Amino acid sequence: MKPNHFLAKHFTLLYRFGFVLGIVLAIIYAHHQILRGDQTQMLFKGYLGAYSDLWLNYGNFASTVGNLPGSLSAWLVGWPLMVWDSPWAPMLLIIALRVVSFFLFDSIIKQVFSSTTRLLFMLLYWLSPWLLYDTLMYNPAYLCLFASMHFWSAFQMRHKPSFIYSFIHVISIGMAMQLHFSWPILAVMSSYLFYRGVIKVSWAGIISAMAVIIVSLVPYLTELMTNDALVEESDRYIGWGGVHVYPVLKAFLYWVRYGSFLFSNRIITDATFDWLTTVGWLQTVVQYLWQAVLFVVGGLTVVVSAKINWRCWKLIRPQILRDSKKVDDMTWLLLFAFAAIFGIFISAILSPIIFSYWHLIIAYPFGLIPILYLAEQWQPSNQQKFLQYFMIAAGFLLVVNLVAAHDSNKFSYKVDYAQQVEQYVEQNKAQLIK
Secondary structure (H helix, E strand, C coil): CCHHHHHHHCHHHHHHHHHHHHHHHHHHHHHCECCCHHHHHHHHHHHHHHHHCCCCCEEEEECCCEEEECCHHHHHHHHHHHHCCCCHHHHHHHHHHHHHHHHHHHHHHHHHCCHHHHHHHHHHHHCCHHHHCCCCCCHHHHHHHHHHHHHHHHHHCCCCCCHHHHHHHHHHHHHHHCCCCCHHHHHHHHHHHHHHCCCCCCHHHHHHHHHHHHHHHHHHHHHHHHCHHHCCCCCCCCCHHHHHCHHHHHHHHHHHHHCCCCCCHHHHCCCCCCCCCCCHHHHHHHHHHHHHHHHHHHHHHHHHHHHHHHHHHHHHHHHCCCCCCCCCHHHHHHHHHHHHHHHHHHHHHHCCCCCCHHHCHHHHHHHHHHHHHHHHHHHHHCHHHHHHHHHHHHHHHHHHHHHHHHECCCEECCCCHHHHHHHHHHHCHHHHCC
């Protein structure tokens, strides 16, 4: 039996095991999240709505730009609490939405790639610290759903226009707008895909979705006219990123990192390993070893990711301009990945801030497309190496996730999510119950 055939033969078992493992890891992450300002902003809005039927018309505060528009963030926390009054209710919704996002992505992946590459997608998306490290009560945690809706609906529109798919496509952008200021990435992507002619839109669907979005924002716009605090005054301006150049370069680097194992520095540098030993010098040794391994592996995989992206760029470059010719599904995916890069580029130019990883995380799944494309081409003639790399990567990701979920900047084995929320609600009961 050839090694590759092992993955194909046991696909169903490995697929189900990986899926369940991803849910278990997400629950572990959620349980050990450290409650901070981003989470309490979400919790305050949700509990205020659930307990007092007061639904704030604006979302979380973001530096240099003010509050997000709309009340979606309040509803996403408040609705689950109205069904089950438990801190876990809104967290389980986040995990459920992650499941939806995975299946939306997977429904397209299985149409284009082999079963072994499909397992690779599960490994690099569903079990990746890039995704799992955001399993906490804050607005970027929801972005994977909007990314998957955008991707799935665009793929459905590649041959003919459809009211429902066009409606879902635009709604995904509008919902992202109420959760995070990275939504322009999706908007730019859609504009490019339409220009390139690789999606066929239903104008009725687009106009209907825009009407729904505008109606949902009417309460926010009304509030904006009387509440100056929703917009922060700053010396930053639209186009600041392009003038200062570095933000654009950093944004491109994140695109390459998303296809690698060079995860957030919050995972790499903030582990203390006090659960492993109380001996000071030994803790220091373990910390340096941990950082060395993650930086070396991360650096090597960044190089690999960069080379893969460069190869894919050379393949797709002749086809990025508008063309009436139809493209096959593989080429369509590469054009979609290019659209994501273009979206990041434009957003970085316009942005008044320097991006960190969570500012672009909505594009993270799209960064895996070049990796999957080259893996599909490479693995038939390198079956043994593919299996070896797959198993090594699986073990590596499992270890990183277990450490990050218990000992990192955002997560600690010393804390209990539910207890922190209950304490927060008790301390703020006078404001939440009116």
